[in-house]
Amino acid sequence: DAGITQSPRHKVTETGTPVTLRCHQTENHRYMYWYRQDPGHGLRLIHYSYGVKDTDKGEVSDGYSVSRSKTEDFLLTLESATSSQTSVYFCAIRPAYTSYNEQFFGPGTRLTVL
Amino acid sequence: GQNIDQPTEMTATEGAIVQINCTYQTSGFNGLFWYQQHAGEAPTFLSYNVLDGLEEKGRFSSFLSRSKGYSYLLLKELQMKDSASYLCAVRDTGSGAGSYQLTFGKGTKLSVIP
Numbered sequence: 498d499a500g501i502t503q504s505p506r507h508k509v510t511e512t513g514t515p516v517t518l519r520c521h522q523t524e525n526h527r528y529m530y531w532y533r534q535d536p537g538h539g540l541r542l543i544h545y546s547y548g549v550k551d552t553d554k555g556e557v558s559d560g561y562s563v564s565r566s567k568t569e570d571f572l573l574t575l576e577s578a579t580s581s582q583t584s585v586y587f588c589a590i591r592p593a594y595t596s597y598n599e600q601f602f603g604p605g606t607r608l609t610v611l
Numbered sequence: 612g613q614n615i616d617q618p619t620e621m622t623a624t625e626g627a628i629v630q631i632n633c634t635y636q637t638s639g640f641n642g643l644f645w646y647q648q649h650a651g652e653a654p655t656f657l658s659y660n661v662l663d664g665l666e667e668k669g670r671f672s673s674f675l676s677r678s679k680g681y682s683y684l685l686l687k688e689l690q691m692k693d694s695a696s697y698l699c700a701v702r703d704t705g706s707g708a709g710s711y712q713l714t715f716g717k718g719t720k721l722s723v724i725p
Contacts, residue, residue, distance in 0.1 A: 603653060
């Protein structure tokens with residue numbers, strides 16, 4: 498357990514509404530990541546952060562924005578949710594102290610867009 | 612870019628040995644990871660290879676051949692709790708903040724039967 502929590506854990510929303518998912522970590526890790534996981538696609542990187550106010554796009558960033566105003570929180574926002582954004586969203590961190598620089602994942606948020 | 616292939620599903624018998632293959636074509640390579648993911652849960656780190664050869668960790672071993680773009684995960688003395696998806700992920704050679712990004716395969720769902 499790398500001290501990662503995600504909220505909410507489950508959410509059902511309607512097309513066109515804004516949605517914000519939160520990833521919270523307690524160990525001051527610099528690197529944080531947002532992935533989505535869909536059947537037939539595996540885990541795909543949406544956005545990542547390498548420090549406060551430092552973020553960059555991943556493979557599937559269209560329709561998503563992120564913010565990191567403090568070290569412990571990395572927010573993922575869907576400005577206007579679409580049904581194609583129904584997915585399981587995982588946050589991950591990469592500690593600096595591990596041997597392999599592996600990533601550790603939060604418990605996930607299951608989002609359904611109707 | 613990265614292209615990672617793994618079998619979609621495998622079935623094996625309790626107590627047996629199973630090998631899960633992963634092939635990759637990449638523009639850069641800086642290590643290969645294996646993760647385990649039980650249904651409805653987050654991925655958890657299993658193993659890491661960056662040099663050719665076999666890495667053993669208890670019942671699990673992972674092999675890498677960089678020249679062939681090939682890795683496998685070997686699970687011995689299979690137990691029912693090993694039923695899970697196994698994700699192969701390649702780390703690229705990006706520099707600066709973009710380094711250490713992972714690209715995941717679609718995962719192999721392993722079912723262990725009595």
